[in-house]
Amino acid sequence: MTAAVFQSRDEALAGGLALAMHVLFLVLLVFGVSWQHKPVETAAVVDLWRDLPPVAAPKAEVAPPAPIKPEPPPSQPKVEAKPPPKPEPAPVAKPDIALKDKREKELKLKSQLEEKKRAEEKVREAAREAEADKKKRAEADALKKKQAAEAEAKRIAGEQAKAEQALAAQQAAASAKVVDEYKRRIIEKVKRFIVLPPNVSDNAQVEFDVVVLPGGEVLSAKLKKSSNSIAAYDSAIERAILKAQPLPLPPDPALMRQFRELNLVFRPKE
Amino acid sequence: MSVISLITGASIPVQLVMALLLLSSMFSWYYIFLKVFTLRRAAQQTAEFERQFWSGADLNELYQRAVNARESAGTLERIFEAGFREFTKHRRQPGADVGALMDSTRRAMRATYQREMDKLESSLSFLASVGSVSPYVGLLGTVWGIMNSFRGLANVGQATLSHVAPGIAEALIATAIGLFAAIPAVVAYNRFAGDVTQLAIRFESFTEEFSNILQRQLH
Numbered sequence: 001m002t003a004a005v006f007q008s009r010d011e012a013l014a015g016g017l018a019l020a021m022h023v024l025f026l027v028l029l030v031f032g033v034s035w036q037h038k039p040v041e042t043a044a045v046v047d048l049w050r051d052l053p054p055v056a057a058p059k060a061e062v063a064p065p066a067p068i069k070p071e072p073p074p075s076q077p078k079v080e081a082k083p084p085p086k087p088e089p090a091p092v093a094k095p096d097i098a099l100k101d102k103r104e105k106e107l108k109l110k111s112q113l114e115e116k117k118r119a120e121e122k123v124r125e126a127a128r129e130a131e132a133d134k135k136k137r138a139e140a141d142a143l144k145k146k147q148a149a150e151a152e153a154k155r156i157a158g159e160q161a162k163a164e165q166a167l168a169a170q171q172a173a174a175s176a177k178v179v180d181e182y183k184r185r186i187i188e189k190v191k192r193f194i195v196l197p198p199n200v201s202d203n204a205q206v207e208f209d210v211v212v213l214p215g216g217e218v219l220s221a222k223l224k225k226s227s228n229s230i231a232a233y234d235s236a237i238e239r240a241i242l243k244a245q246p247l248p249l250p251p252d253p254a255l256m257r258q259f260r261e262l263n264l265v266f267r268p269k270e
Numbered sequence: 271m272s273v274i275s276l277i278t279g280a281s282i283p284v285q286l287v288m289a290l291l292l293l294s295s296m297f298s299w300y301y302i303f304l305k306v307f308t309l310r311r312a313a314q315q316t317a318e319f320e321r322q323f324w325s326g327a328d329l330n331e332l333y334q335r336a337v338n339a340r341e342s343a344g345t346l347e348r349i350f351e352a353g354f355r356e357f358t359k360h361r362r363q364p365g366a367d368v369g370a371l372m373d374s375t376r377r378a379m380r381a382t383y384q385r386e387m388d389k390l391e392s393s394l395s396f397l398a399s400v401g402s403v404s405p406y407v408g409l410l411g412t413v414w415g416i417m418n419s420f421r422g423l424a425n426v427g428q429a430t431l432s433h434v435a436p437g438i439a440e441a442l443i444a445t446a447i448g449l450f451a452a453i454p455a456v457v458a459y460n461r462f463a464g465d466v467t468q469l470a471i472r473f474e475s476f477t478e479e480f481s482n483i484l485q486r487q488l489h
Contacts, residue, residue, distance in 0.1 A: 004341070006311065006342075010304055010307040010308065011304060013303065013307065014300050014301075014302075014303035014304040014307065015300055017299070017303045018296055018297075018299035018300040018302075018303055019296070021299050022292075022295065022296060022299070025450065029273050030273050030274060
């Protein structure tokens with residue numbers, strides 16, 4: 001083998017290896033690096049709270065839309081009835097300007113334009129009258145429809161109210177269960193994180209007011225009633241509450257209201 | 271957010287810098303592998319010829335072999351061939367001065383040695399400049415990218431980290447590529463420079479010893 005053969009073989013090999021090196025590094029970089037992907041939690045929290053009130057509100061709003069809709073038509077003709085007087089002064093003003101000009105061509109042109117405008121105005125006025133007729137008829141129809149719709153809406157509202165009352169009673173019973181269940185779970189979760197200081201009497205009772213965000217985060221935990229015996233016990237429970245985030249919450253956002261401010265009671269022997 | 275999206279999302283100057291760095295990285299790796307092969311073969315051939323030479327072979331025979339296999343001959347063999355040729359040519363001339371004879375032999379060997387060293391050292395300077403310059407080029411891309419991302423930040427009323435972070439990550443990719451190109455180049459340069467120096471010492475000492483042997487033949 002001559003040096004030239006060695007050289008060309010080396011060059012090909014070196015080129016291939018260099019390429020392989022880069023492909024390898026690229027693959028490592030793309031698949032080996034796990035980029036952290038943490039969604040912004042605070043944004044989600046805000047959205048949930050905004051959604052909360054409409055859950056109850058829409059039911060009351062189902063009836064009102066019917067009477068609101070028919071109202072706009074009468075207001076529209078009022079607005080359009082005013083324009084007709086406005087166009088008339090304009091043509092009167094233009095002829096004055098036209099008379100002052102001495103050129104005949106312009107006069108002719110202007111008179112032609114005026115004729116055209118007059119013709120157009122006639123057509124427009126005819127159209128307006130037709131429209132006015134239509135609107136009057138439409139208003140009469142709308143009135144009839146409105147009355148019918150209102151009667152129906154009242155009937156529907158009555159039915160809905162009855163159904164809502166029944167539903168609300170059911171839901172209240174169900175939600176009371178769920179609320180109790182989740183309060184128990186929250187207390188259990190917090191208890192897991194309690195590190196009891198020594199020498200705590202068994203009947204030391206601590207009460208905390210906890211403000212919870214919809215994500216289960218604790219906004220604040222305030223000591224409502226101290227155990228009066230050992231300050232370390234109070235702070236141990238406060239730490240446990242903060243450690244227990246996120247607190248278990250029911251999936252239904254409507255129940256969130258009852259978890260916004262929680263009153264939690266802890267006893268060491270429980 | 272993957273590496274690919276960071277690269278494609280970067281601004282044009284930063285992308286240009288990245289492309290430049292990638293190109294220089296490709297070339298530097300190509301030369302690294304090429305040098306590894308050539309230097310390894312040079313070391314092998316040198317060892318082989320030293321073994322043949324010091325095993326007491328006839329100088330004429332060695333010379334014939336070197337002339338016949340000129341294409342595949344190693345560096346040391348070429349030096350030997352050049353020296354021996356000059357020596358025999360000069361000796362045939364009547365009334366040759368011993369000092370002048372040895373001088374011309376040395377010069378012939380020296381010339382071949384320098385040519386061969388030049389070949390061995392070729393493209394080492396490229397590795398050195400990639401190693402020293404590409405971090406700066408990458409830094410230029412990063413600075414440019416960060417400048418851009420801050421300028422974009424000025425248009426946003428309420429600045430948060432999530433506004434700046436992608437731009438800075440994009441920009442930092444340029445530095446990463448620059449370092450990726452530079453580190454192997456620097457390591458390889460130091461390694462190859464050491465190897466070449468070692469070979470050069472072997473060649474030089476062989477030249478001295480061989481001229482001693484030739485001088486002894488004259489007496």
